[in-house]
Amino acid sequence: ESVLAALGRLIDQNLREQAAPRYSSISKTDFHRPTWHISPPQGLLNDPNGFIYFQGHYHLFYQWYPFACEHKDKFWVHLISPDGVQWHTAPLGLTPSDWYDSHGVFSGHAMVMDDALWLYYTGNTRIGPERLRQTTQCVARSTDGIHFEKLGPVIDAPPAGITEHIRDPKVIHDGQYYRMLLGAQREDQIGRLAQYSSVDGLTWHYDGLSGDSLGELGYMWECPDLFQLSDQWLCILCPQGSPSPTPDHHVPHHNGYAKATLEADGITLDNWQVLDHGFDFYAPQTAQTPDNKRMLIAWMGLPDEVEQPSQSAGWLHQLTCPRELHWENGQLYQRPSTALQSLRGPQQLLLINTECHSTTVDLGTKQFELNTTLPIPASGHYTLYFHSRSGMITPASAGEPTGCALIMDGDSRTLTLDRSASLTTEGDTRRCIHLPEQLEELPLQVLADTSSLEFFIVGGQWTMTSRYFSAIDATFLALTRDHHDTPLPKQIDWYA
Numbered sequence: 001e002s003v004l005a006a007l008g009r010l011i012d013q014n015l016r017e018q019a020a021p022r023y024s025s026i027s028k029t030d031f032h033r034p035t036w037h038i039s040p041p042q043g044l045l046n047d048p049n050g051f052i053y054f055q056g057h058y059h060l061f062y063q064w065y066p067f068a069c070e071h072k073d074k075f076w077v078h079l080i081s082p083d084g085v086q087w088h089t090a091p092l093g094l095t096p097s098d099w100y101d102s103h104g105v106f107s108g109h110a111m112v113m114d115d116a117l118w119l120y121y122t123g124n125t126r127i128g129p130e131r132l133r134q135t136t137q138c139v140a141r142s143t144d145g146i147h148f149e150k151l152g153p154v155i156d157a158p159p160a161g162i163t164e165h166i167r168d169p170k171v172i173h174d175g176q177y178y179r180m181l182l183g184a185q186r187e188d189q190i191g192r193l194a195q196y197s198s199v200d201g202l203t204w205h206y207d208g209l210s211g212d213s214l215g216e217l218g219y220m221w222e223c224p225d226l227f228q229l230s231d232q233w234l235c236i237l238c239p240q241g242s243p244s245p246t247p248d249h250h251v252p253h254h255n256g257y258a259k260a261t262l263e264a265d266g267i268t269l270d271n272w273q274v275l276d277h278g279f280d281f282y283a284p285q286t287a288q289t290p291d292n293k294r295m296l297i298a299w300m301g302l303p304d305e306v307e308q309p310s311q312s313a314g315w316l317h318q319l320t321c322p323r324e325l326h327w328e329n330g331q332l333y334q335r336p337s338t339a340l341q342s343l344r345g346p347q348q349l350l351l352i353n354t355e356c357h358s359t360t361v362d363l364g365t366k367q368f369e370l371n372t373t374l375p376i377p378a379s380g381h382y383t384l385y386f387h388s389r390s391g392m393i394t395p396a397s398a399g400e401p402t403g404c405a406l407i408m409d410g411d412s413r414t415l416t417l418d419r420s421a422s423l424t425t426e427g428d429t430r431r432c433i434h435l436p437e438q439l440e441e442l443p444l445q446v447l448a449d450t451s452s453l454e455f456f457i458v459g460g461q462w463t464m465t466s467r468y469f470s471a472i473d474a475t476f477l478a479l480t481r482d483h484h485d486t487p488l489p490k491q492i493d494w495y496a
């Protein structure tokens with residue numbers, strides 16, 4: 001056995017011991033902590049990893065830095081669930097313990113091969129005083145789904161013409177070969193997908209780049225996923241530095257999907273679309289469910305360093321809810337997993353007095369599901385405020401409630417999410433969807449969990465995902481309109 005492997009095992013043991021207290025105990029409870037979304041016990045969470053159904057359970061990992069709310073040498077946390085909703089923490093998945101992943105066990109996907117669970121991930125290292133990035137693609141394997149043995153790099157350097165920014169392997173089996181997709185950056189700073197193929201999942205052959213059909217879509221593509229939904233292959237990816245889909249969008253980190261055509265010599269992508277129109281959605285991963293559906297979970301955050309109120313309690317970021325994907329009429333729909341209905345309390349009904357200019361209700365909680373239908377006015381606008389503070393119309397708020405505002409505007413036929421009233425307002429504060437002419441009303445489902453809001457619009461044709469930090473007593477829902485003729489939603493159903 002090599003000295004390096006023995007050293008790696010020692011460091012692994014040491015890192016596990018150091019991280020153990022932060023892994024097993026949740027940092028002091030704070031009122032921004034989600035009640036059922038996945039958040040890190042302490043430290044920083046980012047991408048979901050290795051999402052898969054294996055031997056009767058869902059397995060999900062996430063990128064974790066245990067020792068501070070910073071992007072440093074990442075670990076893989078491991079969670080297991082019977083239904084994708086109730087998760088329990090398994091022993092730590094992977095630690096940055098070896099010469100090829102010492103500066104981060106970066107993102108990747110899982111595969112089931114020969115009854116074993118294989119994790120493909122990117123080994124990130126920094127070399128020398130200049131801390132030059134060095135990237136490998138690595139494998140770890142488990143037969144019991146709990147203990148993983150690292151097999152080391154299977155691709156030890158980027159192909160010609162690609163920088164060290166090549167990462168986040170996704171592996172599929174196409175019936176004949178294993179195929180790996182990697183997010184990559186060309187030396188001329190253009191994002192692309194690098195493709196490899198293999199007969200055994202261990203020896204990989206470089207097949208070239210794909211993505212030219214999407215043109216220049218940013219300087220780096222991260223976190224690809226590739227899967228089939230109702231016979232259509234779809235490729236999800238996160239381009240950085242691509243043109244903004246709307247004028248309100250100022251951050252370089254984007255998400256979207258394209259239709260994919262798999263050919264013997266590569267993958268062609270077309271029809272690029274935004275996947276989530278909110279503020280905090282990145283690095284989504286999907287898994288096939290035992291009943292042949294596709295479930296998606298994403299990081300509810302973005303790559304730049306941020307300051308969020310939860311940091312004072314020692315943790316940062318969370319994942320989205322599990323979402324079922326559907327492909328209908330050439331369009332991707334995302335709906336909350338039906339298993340989430342097990343979290344519902346009794347249904348409650350709110351009838352809106354449509355004579356009033358404004359309505360304010362104390363829901364008494366910041367964790368709820370809400371369903372309603374939003375009429376699209378011919379002119380004028382109305383606003384729904386989530387996590388509103390007391391609903392008191394104070395002079396300071398110029399007669400308007402505050403909260404996370406969802407504005408339905410008939411004149412511009414837009415639906416806008418405005419989070420400028422959040423306790424943290426770093427980054428963008430507005431996101432907007434243009435509503436097609438033929439649409440007369442808009443079914444809306446909202447999942448609120450303390451400091452996050454997920455909006456599912458028209459059965460998930462659009463989603464808007466956002467963190468929203470508010471005071472502990474911001475438990476009110478408010479509705480206002482600009483004019484007494486502007487139509488309002490008539491009723492709201494909700495579950496605490």
Ligand code: FRU
Pocket residue numbers: 046047063074104106107108122167168222223282283303
């Ligand atoms: C995306 C990402 C990945 C990388 C990981 C590191 O958020 O930058 O490309 O593998 O995070 O934590």
